[in-house]
Amino acid sequence: MTSRPASGPGAGSEQPDEANAVDGQAGAEEAAAAPRWSRPVALVVAAAFFMENLDATILSTATASVARDFGVQPAQLGIAVTGYLVAVAAFIPLGAWLAERWGARRVFLAAVVLFTLASLACALSPDLVALTTARVVQGAAGAMMVPIGRLIVLRSTEKSELIKAIAYLTWPALAAPVVAPLIGGLLTEHLGWEWVFLVNVPIGALLLVAAWRVVPSPEVGDRHPLDWPGLLLVVGAIVALVVAFELLGDKATVLFGVLLAVVALALGLAAGRWFRRARHPLLDLEPFRVATFRVTNLSGSLYRAVVNGVPFVVPLLLQDGLGWSPVEAGLMLMWVFVGNLGVKPFTTPLMHRFRIVPIIVVATVGLAATFVAAALVGPGTSPVLVAAILLVSGVFRSVGFTAYNTLQFADVPAAQIAPANAIASITGQLAVGLGVALTALTVRVADTVATAEGVGGAATGYQVALVVLAALALLSLPEGLRLPRGAGDSLRRRA
The missing domain is CATH 1.20.1250.20 (MFS general substrate transporter like domains)
Structure with missing residues (x-):
């Protein structure tokens, strides 16, 4: 028996209404799922960028005072600067994996806390060994804080608003290296070199409160295992290259710098080859x-x-x-x-x-x-x-x-x-x-x-x-x- 189609005014208008309702619901869900531009989030991440970028360069102005207090030559403090740069570069790939495994918001907040505490440890350091250790921890925290902060902004911003979002995130990288010599000089001269690091404590505390309130909680990604061979290869390449940069600037160590640059190139090529064949590569090329x-x-x-x-x-x-x-x-x-x-x-x-x-x-x-x-x-x-x-x-x-x-x-x-x-x-x-x-x-x-x-x-x-x-x-x-x-x-x- 064949059913007849419904007739009459009520039956004729029922199906379009249902279709419109479904389409409207789908459109609302799509709009809700679309990324939204958030100025407060961008400002919080920009503040984290500024704190990390400022700290990367501000120590150079306090070198003489720190060396005098520690009883070492100013040139010996280069290890504290290099240690920070190496840690920042080496921990960036690990930070990306942590963000996927534990959630970007959680890792970002933890990185702000660690960076602030490491800054306090730098200010309280009694000698060069303690300062260098604290700077390495600080660099590791900065390596997770900055890239993950940008990832949060990118994931919550649609293409048409990307120019506006990136404008907020760019000014810290431009401003920090320029104002660091003046700020570092004023703090060192009037308050002591410890304040080059202590200034991060109140800033970090305010940043943590603001981030806790405004940074969204994106979904956790795939919890795939850590690519240990890829991590070791890329960290080795980055560390060798950063140290090579430092050694190339000194006539006495330029040959060792060249050798390290060659090692970095070889490790980098090996890492690229590994990432192309690994099932869960640390870095997707x-x-x-x-x-x-x-x-x-x-x-x-x-x-x-x-x-x-x-x-x-x-x-x-x-x-x-x-x-x-x-x-x-x-x-x-x-x-x-x-x-x-x-x-x-x-x-x-x-x-x-x-x-x-x-x-x-x-x-x-x-x-x-x-x-x-x-x-x-x-x-x-x-x-x-x-x-x-x-x-x-x-x-x-x-x-x-x-x-x-x-x-x-x-x-x-x-x-x-x-x-x-x-x-x-x-x-x-x-x-x-x-x-x-x-x-x-x-x-x-x-x-x-x-x-x-x-x-x-x-x-x-x-x-x-x-x-x-x-x-x-x-x-x-x-x-x-x-x-x-x-x-x-x-x-x-x-x-």
């Missing part, structure tokens, strides 16, 4: 198939290295080369920060209005031009002109840095955000070490050559280093120019 991610983490790392070399070389040029006082040099470097901060309100509209690749090109060329201008500064140059050069340099620095950091995640699928974030964190951290080490090496080589030839003066090495940094900045462009015309356009679409 799949994001490198995305053109924008690949370019921003290869040639883009060269740009980041250049950017991080400037806060190191400019104060030395002004102090050792031109005879300025440390306070004068620190205050002058603040104009770079003014440029960074001043252009920040315009970076988001700029990248919504124009394509990102041309923005990177203009910012890079402009940045290189300011490096050359800074290299031409002499004893008779007006401080107003020096300030103007550094301010413009800060503007280009901020725009280019933000554009690179935004573009790297533009086309990465949501499922690959976690491994992409881990890779980006590693390349970014290595770029910091590379920038400072390469700049220091250039200064030493230039000074040696100038002395042998009987030419130049006290500022020669620093001037040559700035020109080399300008050339390296331009070398970061060719690969990016090969990107498709529409690269990063998904960021410009409004939700």
